[in-house]
Amino acid sequence: MNMMSEAAVEQAVNTKAGATVPVKMKARKVGVFYGDKQALFDVDLDVREKHVTALIGPSGCGKSTFLRCLNRMNDTIDGCRVTGDITMDSANIYDPSVDVVELRASVGMVFQKPNPFPKTIYENIVYGPKIHGLVSSKAEMDEVVETSLRKAGLFEEVKDRLQESGTGLSGGQQQRLCIARAIAVSPEVILMDEPCSALDPIATAKVEELIDELRENYTIVIVTHSMQQAARVSQRTAMFHLGNLVEEGATDHMFTNPDDQRTQDYITGRFG
Numbered sequence: 001m002n003m004m005s006e007a008a009v010e011q012a013v014n015t016k017a018g019a020t021v022p023v024k025m026k027a028r029k030v031g032v033f034y035g036d037k038q039a040l041f042d043v044d045l046d047v048r049e050k051h052v053t054a055l056i057g058p059s060g061c062g063k064s065t066f067l068r069c070l071n072r073m074n075d076t077i078d079g080c081r082v083t084g085d086i087t088m089d090s091a092n093i094y095d096p097s098v099d100v101v102e103l104r105a106s107v108g109m110v111f112q113k114p115n116p117f118p119k120t121i122y123e124n125i126v127y128g129p130k131i132h133g134l135v136s137s138k139a140e141m142d143e144v145v146e147t148s149l150r151k152a153g154l155f156e157e158v159k160d161r162l163q164e165s166g167t168g169l170s171g172g173q174q175q176r177l178c179i180a181r182a183i184a185v186s187p188e189v190i191l192m193d194e195p196c197s198a199l200d201p202i203a204t205a206k207v208e209e210l211i212d213e214l215r216e217n218y219t220i221v222i223v224t225h226s227m228q229q230a231a232r233v234s235q236r237t238a239m240f241h242l243g244n245l246v247e248e249g250a251t252d253h254m255f256t257n258p259d260d261q262r263t264q265d266y267i268t269g270r271f272g
């Protein structure tokens with residue numbers, strides 16, 4: 001039997017088939033303001049544990065803004081204010097007692113453009129675990145480097161050049177290095193903001209395959225402009241428009257028979 005913690009049961013959603021799926025993160029009435037301008041309005045969204053949730057919608061609709069709410073990345077933007085509630089495992093991530101550095105380790109982020117540190121591949125991986133006190137001996141560091149690179153499907157390609165610069169890798173390898181770097185600090189949720197938009201089709205396919213493997217152990221939220229990508233990698237899709245969450249549902253349903261006309265128009269290329 002699938003054991004769930006009390007917090008997970010409290011947060012679980014019941015599916016139509018009667019199964020119970022734990023909710024990892026819950027957003028309620030989330031609003032975001034950049035100065036006086038409101039970019040998100042009353043967003044309610046359940047992010048299911050160990051699922052891939054795709055955020056879709058036309059440019060400027062607030063996908064990245066919402067993604068950044070989930071690990072308080074918006075805190076780093078001057079004049080940005082977040083209202084409403086966001087919980088992870090029932091705990092308020094905006095509570096003043098929350099250590100934001102720890103939160104961002106638990107809710108890691110991968111960006112549009114691969115951004116490895118200008119350091120060796122090895123250092124790219126061990127940097128986070130060292131800061132978080134997760135490793136001390138050389139053996140522990142070697143272990144975290146190998147495990148993280150393996151989980152990111154990169155170890156075999158780079159095992160003989162761990163002491164070379166991460167920036168010398170191809171774009172696709174750099175992006176998988178960034179995913180390995182996020183994994184190295186033992187996250188529970190990984191946020192991805194258009195992680196393939198700078199990659200060629202082969203590198204994109206590899207990252208998509210990786211996302212599919214990662215969902216066994218991690219909860220993933222991905223912003224994408226590619227409807228094909230959303231359909232390929234996600235189980236749930238959330239459609240945004242003009243700062244509102246239009247609808248959220250099973251990806252199959254959203255791409256075949258969405259409830260809202262705006263989703264229908266967007267996925268069939270009528271706007272966006």
Ligand SMILES: Nc1ncnc2c1ncn2[C@@H]1O[C@H](COP(=O)(O)OP(=O)(O)OP(=O)(O)O)[C@@H](O)[C@H]1O
Binds near residue numbers: 064
């Ligand atoms: N740092 C910022 N300062 C001021 N306004 C911002 C900032 N970031 C985003 N916005 C505004 O908030 C709104 C939502 O932007 P956001 O980047 O979240 O949309 P998006 O759906 O991710 O767009 P895209 O698909 O083009 O990346 C837009 O009107 C945008 O101009």
